[in-house]
Amino acid sequence: MSTGDSRIGRRALLGGVGALGLTGVVGGCSNEGRGGTAGKGGNAPQSQVRPAYVPYTGVKPDLAGAEYNIPNAFTRYPADPVRAVTTPPGDGKPIQVLTFTNTPIPPKLEQNRFWQEFNQRVGSPVSISLTPSVDYTQKFATSVAGDQLGDIFMVGAVPQIPSLLEAKATDLTPHLSGDKIKKYPFLANLPELHWNSCIFGDKIYAVPVPRGAISSQALYSRADILEKQGVKAEVKSADDFLxxxxxxxxxRQNRFALATSPTPFVRNMFDMPNTWSEDGKKVVSYYEHEAHEQVFEILRKLWTSGYIHPDAFSGQNQDMKVRFGNGSSPLVVDTFSAWPSYLQTAVDPNARIGIIGPPKHDGSGQGKIWLGAPNLSTTAIGKKAEGRVETMLAYLNFLAAPFGTQEYLFRKFGLPVVHHKVVDGNPVLTDRGFSETQLGLMYTADGPWTIFLPEKEGNSALEFEAMKRLCPDALANPVAGLYSETNVRKGSQLTADMDQLTSDIIQGRKPVSAWAGAVKKWKSGGGDKIAEEYAEALEASR
Structure with a gap:
């Protein structure tokens, strides 16, 4: 790469931020970053540098998910969890971390017993700069421009990602490629797929924060309410769903079936591709699928009939959880990872959660959900911390300690009595525990997701069985993890425009016929270029 290619201009960096949102985080929902040639902005095979995969076998799951491509499930935390990290990863010097959070900002270090104990166990004082996820892109861009990324940072969605990482991040290839990763066994516990979004130009620049099937969306139901109403949860067609x-x-009871518009669920009835599909050597956006008008007809019926909560298109994400929890909306579309939050927001102690799979719209069989993106995000080590890279990797390895270890138990549930109580042998967070433990640790590094729902007996098995039923046939995004520079620059704004039109059509503010024109505008405004770049990246990655 030339010197000119590696420069990250402040104007270019901040100028591209307005079009970017949370889903633009590299390796997350925007499906970017599956390796690449930094100088060309493309993607290349990674067999020479890809880290080895060494699965952790220290604990046997109660329900094994590997056969179904879903997480393992546990009904009990081991009574005597193993200490997996015998030496604190820190070197006594401060570790500065930049990341986001989806929960309220926790108490400061001085008032936070968990944070204090965490620093003791790490062996270094950890300073964590937390930003609400909706504001993280702007925060990240400002930090890059001001050279304030810190030692460890979540990679945000800004232009010129390959060049940025080359300029600002430590090259981790000498430490993580091939069998070298075995020095960090819990990073080696991350399956190969998750590393796709961390490799550019045959160099490893980041560590993945894995998700995958657990981030797939499905239709949650309040099974207890459906039972009281004498309604069957199984639906076999679009008419059944209505x-x-x-x-x-x-x-009269201020109850509306749906907390929000079930747009993904209805799209699943028509086998729409998961964001993109392959057509020979081309990739095609689901925006171009022929069934959108039929989808809108169903969604408009739901809206005009009053089946969707009147505030569904306003307010915060938490509002839909509250509606579901208090029973005012017994149906909601969300990710499988949201299951714990729905247990926490349930007002009725007898509330029961169920999952309804999408039918084909015409009753001809079962529809298919969309498989979640492999990663939530990726985490890099700043170039200024290059001299302490082994300490930083040891810290990330510590955060990725898997279920069944003492480290996982502390990281997720804090100290006994102080942060969690033991109920039927399982740790359950107290209010103080939930508040103090929200340091964004799971957004910095994490092990493979584990289904463990100690809040209510039987829910681990319920979620496992629901995922077992729906995820093996889920539709994958063929460009998940691939990188498109145009998508980074323009994708979020283009998507936001299409999302706004979707809302307007459902609510009757725009006609269904407006969709075709909007797709043409999307294509000419950058969509075709994104498709072209993804197609090239897909071909290069094979």
Whole structure:
């Protein structure tokens, strides 16, 4: 790469931020970053540098998910968890971390017993700069421009990602490629797929924060309410779904079947591709699928009939969880990873969660959900910390300690009595525990997701069985993890425009016919270029 290629201009960096949102985080929902040639902005095979995969076998799951491509599930935390990290990873010097959070900002270090104990166990004082996820792209861009990234940072969605990493991040290839990763066994516990978004130009620049199937979306139901109403959870067609929503809606009791618009669920009824699909050597956006008008007809019926909560298109993400929890909306679309939050927001102690799979719209069989993106994000080590790279990797390895270890138990549940109580042999967070432990650790590094729901007996098995039923046939995004510079620059704004039109059509503010024109505008405004770059990256990655 030439010197000119590696420069990251402040104007270019900040100028591209307005079009970027949370889903632009590299390796996350925007499906970027699957390796690449930094100088060319493309993607290349990574067999020479890809880290070895050495799965952790220290604990046997109660329900094994590997056969179904879903997480393992556990009903009990081991009574005598193993100490997996015998030497504190820190070197006594401060570790500065930049990341985001999806929960309220925790108490400061001085008032946070968990944070204090965490620093003791790490062996270094850890300073964590937390930003709400919706604001992280702007924060990241400002930090890059001001040269304030710190020692460890979540890679945000800004232009020129390959060049940025080459300029600002430590090359981890000498430490993680091939069998070298075995020095960090819990990073080696991350399957090969998750490393796709960390490799550029045959160099490893980041560590993945894995998700995968657990981030797939499905239709949650309040099974207890459906049972009281005498309504069957199984739906075999679009008409069945409309009847279910009708039966669950009672305006006199201020109850609306759906907490938000079930747009993904209805799209699943028509086998729409997961964001992109392959057509020979081309990739095609799901925006171009022929069934959008039929999807909108169903969604508009749900809206005009009053089956969707009237505030569904306003307010915060937490609002839909509250509606589901208090029973005012017994159906909601969300990721499988949200299951714990729905247990926490349930007002009725007898509330039960169920998952309804999408049918084919015409009743001809079962629809398919979309498989979640492999990674939530990726985490890099700043070039200024290059001299302490082994300490930084040891810290990330510590954070990735898997289920069944003392480290996982402390990281997720804090100290006994202080942060969690033991219920039927399992740790359950107290209010103080939930508040103090929200340091964004799971967004810095993490092991493979584990289904463990100690809040309520039986829920680990329930979620496992729901995922076992729906995820093996889920539709994958063929360009998940691939990098498109145009998508980084323009993708979020283009998607936001299409999302806004979707909302307008559902609510009757725009006609269904507006969709075709919007797709043409999307294509000419950057969509075709994104598709072209993804197609090239897909071909190069094979």
């Amino acid at each position: 009847e279910l929503c009708k039966a669950l809606t009672d305006r």
